[in-house]
Structure formats: structure tokens, C-alpha cells
Amino acid sequence: MDKPDYSRLAKQVKLMAHPERLHILxxxxxxxxxxxxxxxxxxxxxxxxxxQVRILSRAGVLESERHGNNIYYHLSDPELLAWLDVVLGPVAEGADALGRHQPIEECSCPTCATAASQAVAPVILAA
Amino acid sequence: MDKPDYSRLAKQVKLMAHPERLHILxxxxxxxxxxxxxxxxxxxxxxxxxxQVRILSRAGVLESERHGNNIYYHLSDPELLAWLDVVLGPVAEGADALGRHQPIEECSCPTCATAASQAVAPVILAA
DNA sequence: GCGAAATATGCAAATTCATGCATGTACTTG
DNA sequence: CAAGTACATGCATGAATTTGCATATTTCGC
Structure with a gap:
């Protein structure tokens, strides 16, 4: 019966209301x-x-953890997570069952580098 | 496996990313x-x-129906409806089981007027 | 400590959005 | 057709967003 806090909700929703930010999320x-x-x-x-990451960070929906030179971000807001599941459908985008991220050629962070050198031929270093 | 259309989704999400519009929805x-x-x-x-109604209308998520002088709008987009259910929780806001809208004192449309005169004392006309 | 790599921050121009207000339009009732 | 009611539209202005870019900061390997 209590009215939702439209201001707060709108503010949170706004985090998703941007193509690149939505992609990041x-x-x-x-x-x-x-x-x-x-x-x-x-x-x-x-x-x-x-x-864009900072916008999300300052909104309090992200958590960061440093690993050497790289800083790994992850979503820490269950509410937003639930929304994303509905808006985008269940998680698919480059994640495997273990929750590791999918290596990308253009990325040279440790995780990607080792993953790439183990899997496909290390074409990365050539370019 | 196909990437979501972030542009389209962001645009739709943006409809909810506004306090008053969210309230209307x-x-x-x-x-x-x-x-x-x-x-x-x-x-x-x-x-x-x-x-605000026009913004929603032009985005194609609303349908309108005229009844005499009044124009009744309703949500016609199932996708958005599903999102709203998650963001706002299940429908509560002034609807009864029959899907009629709750009469409001400040409103003088036929539905409200008759509902008010039948239910509570017609204090409305006094003010 | 020095240079390089990864990330953050500050600033500015362009665009979009929010909002108030005056006025226009459509339908209804007499 | 005249007047009233419900709603739409246009416009102006200020605020917020978007995005690019130059530059700062932090940490690592040497």
C-alpha cells in the first residue's frame, strides 16, 4: 500500500538508460x-x-578490486542485478559457468593474456 | 548468444527513468x-x-481510447509492463481486482464522479 | 627512482531533457 | 452555434547528459 519512492527508483533506473552503460552493466x-x-x-x-564506470561506481552499484595494474569491477547491487536480468534476459554475454570473463583479443590484462595463450594461437602478440 | 540491442533497450528503459513518468506508468x-x-x-x-503522456505515447507503449470528453490511456507494451513489475513490484497503486481505477477526489471524470457518489459522501461537490 | 601500463579526473562544447506557460483543438451540451 | 470541459501543442529557458580530449595518478618491472 505504501507508494514506491519514484525518485529513488528513477535514479537507479537511469543507470541502465544509456546504451554504453547498459552494455557495461x-x-x-x-x-x-x-x-x-x-x-x-x-x-x-x-x-x-x-x-561511465565512475557514474556507476558513484551510484554505489559497483565494487572494485585491484589486481596489480588492473582494477576489476563487479556489480554489487542485487536490485539492479535483478532488473538487468529482466531487461537483458539471463546472463549470457561472455561469461562461462565459472563466472570468469571471456578473454578478448584486444585486451591485454593478465586474465586475457594467459587464457589466450593457452587456448588459441597467441596471435595477440603479433599485432 | 546474439547481443542485445542496447540502443533500443536503453531507449525503452529511459521511459521509466523519470520520477513522474514512472508514477504515471x-x-x-x-x-x-x-x-x-x-x-x-x-x-x-x-x-x-x-x-509526459505524449512522450510515452510517441514511444509506442500507450494506447488511448476516448469516452466522451475524457481520453483513457493504458499501457500496451508487454515488455515494459514486465519491467515495471520488477522495478515497482506487483501492481498495487489504486487498482482493484476488476482493473478499474480508484476514484480520486480531485478528479471529476465520470468514473470517479459516480464511484464517489455511490461510495463515500459526495464531499467532492462541496469543495 | 624511472619509465611504462592501467586507470582516473577535469574541463568544455554540443546536445538532450525538464518544466512552465500561453494558446490551440476536439468533443459535448444546451 | 456558443460556451464549457478535457486534452494537446508550441515555445522558451534553464538544467543535466553526453562525449571528446588533455592531463593526472597509481602501480609495476627494472
Whole structure:
């Protein structure tokens, strides 16, 4: 019977109401991702990605963890996670069953590098 | 495996990313509502309400039906409806089991008027 | 400590959005 | 057809968003 807090909800919803941010969130809900990863995924300059990440961070829906030079972000807000599941459908985007992120050629973070060198031929270093 | 259309989804999500619009959508998913109703509900001037309604209308998520002088709008997009159920929780906001809208004192549309005169004392006409 | 890699921050221009208000239109009733 | 009611539309202005870019910061390998 209590009215929802439309202001608060709208503010949270707004986080998804942006194509690139939605893309980031989609990637992030699957598994922690470093910025270079998202950069490769979105095909946008790093400062651009960092800024969108910051918007999400400052909204309190993200958590970060540093691993050497890379900073891995992941979604920490259950509410938003639930919404994303409905808007985007169940998690698919580049995540495997273990919750690790899918290696991307354009990304050179440790996770991607080792994964790539183990799986496919290391064409990465050639380019 | 196919990537979601982030642009399209973001655009649709944006419809909810606004307090007043979210409020309108909440009311609208329960039952058809006329503008005067929403006006009373939001406590905002009529042109303001009409404009928000138009945004939703032009996005194709609303349907309208005229009854005499009043125009009743209702949500016609199942996708958005599903999202609203998750964001706002199950329908509650002023709808009864029959899907009629709850009469509001400030509203003078036929539905409200008759409902009011039958139920509580018609204090409405006094003010 | 130095340079390189990964990420963050600040700023500015362009665009979009929000909102108030005056006025226009459509239907109804007498 | 005249007047009233319900709703729509146009416009103006200020605020917020978007996006690009230059530059700062942090950490690692040497």
C-alpha cells in the first residue's frame, strides 16, 4: 500500500538508460571486468569508459578490486542485478559457468593474456 | 548468444527513468486512466502531465481510447509492463481486482464522479 | 627512482531533457 | 452555434547528459 519512492527508483533506473552503460552493466553482471576489457568490448576510448564506470561506481552499484595494474569491477547491487536480468534476459554475454570473463583479443590484462595463450594461437602478440 | 540491442533497450528503459513518468506508468499498468486522473495523482498542471503522456505515447507503449470528453490511456507494451513489475513490484497503486481505477477526489471524470457518489459522501461537490 | 601500463579526473562544447506557460483543438451540451 | 470541459501543442529557458580530449595518478618491472 505504501507508494514506491519514484525518485529513488528513477535514479537507479537511469543507470541502465544509456546504451554504453547498459552494455557495461551487462558485461559486469556476468563477471568482474577490468577497464581495458570494457574498452575493447565497447570500442570506445578509455577515458570514456572510465567515466561511465565512475557514474556507476558513484551510484554505489559497483565494487572494485585491484589486481596489480588492473582494477576489476563487479556489480554489487542485487536490485539492479535483478532488473538487468529482466531487461537483458539471463546472463549470457561472455561469461562461462565459472563466472570468469571471456578473454578478448584486444585486451591485454593478465586474465586475457594467459587464457589466450593457452587456448588459441597467441596471435595477440603479433599485432 | 546474439547481443542485445542496447540502443533500443536503453531507449525503452529511459521511459521509466523519470520520477513522474514512472508514477504515471505505475498508475497506467493497473488500469486505464484519464489525464485528469493523472493530474490529480501527480499534483502537477495538466499540460505537464499531457507532455509526459505524449512522450510515452510517441514511444509506442500507450494506447488511448476516448469516452466522451475524457481520453483513457493504458499501457500496451508487454515488455515494459514486465519491467515495471520488477522495478515497482506487483501492481498495487489504486487498482482493484476488476482493473478499474480508484476514484480520486480531485478528479471529476465520470468514473470517479459516480464511484464517489455511490461510495463515500459526495464531499467532492462541496469543495 | 624511472619509465611504462592501467586507470582516473577535469574541463568544455554540443546536445538532450525538464518544466512552465500561453494558446490551440476536439468533443459535448444546451 | 456558443460556451464549457478535457486534452494537446508550441515555445522558451534553464538544467543535466553526453562525449571528446588533455592531463593526472597509481602501480609495476627494472
Amino acid at each position: 551487462d558485461a559486469l553482471r556476468a563477471a568482474p571486468q577490468c577497464v581495458c576489457h570494457l574498452e575493447a568490448l565497447l570500442k570506445r576510448p578509455q577515458p570514456y569508459v572510465s567515466q | 505505475d498508475a497506467l499498468r493497473a488500469a486505464p486512466q484519464c489525464v485528469c486522473h493523472l493530474e490529480a495523482l501527480l499534483k502537477r498542471p495538466q499540460p505537464y502531465v499531457s507532455q
